[in-house]
Amino acid sequence: MPVFPIRSSARRALGAALLGLAAVAASAQDMSGGTDIARRAIHVCAACHGEGGRSASAAYPSLAGQPAQYTARQLKDFRAQQRAEADNKAYMWGVSALLDDDTIQALAEYYAVQAPAPGRARGPDRLLKEGRRLFEDGVPGSGIRACAGCHGERAEGAAGFPRLAGQHADYLERQLKGFSTRLRPHGVLMRAETAGMTAQQMRAVAAYLQSL
Ligand code: HEC
Ligand code: HEC
Known part of the structure; x- marks a missing residue:
């Protein structure tokens, strides 16, 4: 299976993301639960998945408009270290480890209502x-x-x-x-x-x- 090579810029993005999420999780006590935490975590996700989950790069899937049930299940599969393709292992295992169930649900609901990325016809x-x-x-x-x-x-x-x-x-x-x-x-x-x-x-x- 072709594996997206983890370039140094992507490594930096991941490092920054994990630090960002750790800070969000650490301040969780000041917040009123999953929705607040998710609101802050979204900025971390956007570094790779794009604003509102509309990704500009094929290395990262778009999340906008994805049904909440689907997104929540993927995040739980990552967190349980069960969905295990190389790219997800490298990126999403670390990211999802810091998310609790309420935050996962709130993130999934956020992406479900974002306007999807527009289609792009490419190819004959x-x-x-x-x-x-x-x-x-x-x-x-x-x-x-x-x-x-x-x-x-x-x-x-x-x-x-x-x-x-x-x-x-x-x-x-x-x-x-x-x-x-x-x-x-x-x-x-x-x-x-x-x-x-x-x-x-x-x-x-x-x-x-x-x-x-
Ligand atoms: C450092 C980059 C990076 C960050 C930050 C990041 N992701 Fe990801 N994410 C990825 C990569 C890479 C993939 C998988 C690409 C592949 O399989 O080809 C992925 C896959 C996913 C998928 C699977 C999508 C699908 O269609 O099955 C979901 C859901 C997801 N990420 C949610 C999130 C959420 C929510 C956050 C923030 C809490 C987040 N990601 C933060 C890089 C990142
Ligand atoms: C019988 C139902 C069913 C049919 C028919 C089906 N799919 Fe799926 N597909 C699924 C389910 C369920 C998933 C989610 C798997 C998971 O949660 O990991 C999925 C996931 C996918 C994904 C991964 C999306 C992502 O964001 O990671 C792709 C791509 C896909 N299907 C393409 C297709 C294509 C193309 C066809 C037709 C040739 C097709 N599917 C037919 C049920 C189906």
Whole structure:
């Protein structure tokens, strides 16, 4: 699986984030619980995930518009050191270790109501068309179900099914490839879904989803 190399600038961002979160946690006694703490923690998250969770770099997924249930579950999987892809191990294990359940819930609810990042069409028309067909119809007979059936007609997500619309194509493709590695404990449905997918199909559907 391609791993985003941890550049020194990213290392610095992580160091600053952990210091920032430690300071937020240390002052938690002055605050009235998860929502207050989350309000401060959001500035730390923004250093990587962008303002309001609209990420400018494919190294970091956008969080804006993601259903709260999905985000909360990922943060708990990171904290339990269960979602374990290299990039998440390097970044999100440390970040999530400092978050309690109330703060996780408040963060998840904050991102759920942020305006999502706008779609960006990149790549030739035929690639986007191929991706759209896969998203809407799956590939009957080869075990690939229509993505829309779980992720929503416009890939807007719901409950435990993540929003995919407008997400960075490179991030989506990394996840699609990664589901075969069993490093995502809640990726069972996606492991079955991606087992029959070719690299080209992953590229096409990721490009289409980023364009939404
Ligand atoms: C130093 C950088 C950095 C900081 C700070 C950071 N993250 Fe992350 N986050 C990452 C990286 C890197 C990934 C995973 C990228 C990958 O898998 O390709 C990630 C992944 C995630 C995911 C998974 C998204 C998905 O679609 O499954 C969530 C949720 C998340 N972060 C929430 C947060 C929250 C909330 C905060 C603040 C409390 C935060 N992050 C702070 C770097 C960071
Ligand atoms: C049977 C339901 C189902 C179908 C069909 C399905 N998915 Fe998923 N998908 C899920 C669930 C559930 C998750 C969340 C896994 C987790 O919590 O770790 C997920 C997660 C993902 C993720 C990770 C998102 C992130 O932010 O990290 C991607 C990418 C994805 N699906 C793409 C697709 C594509 C593309 C298709 C169609 C080819 C598809 N899915 C079809 C249920 C489904």
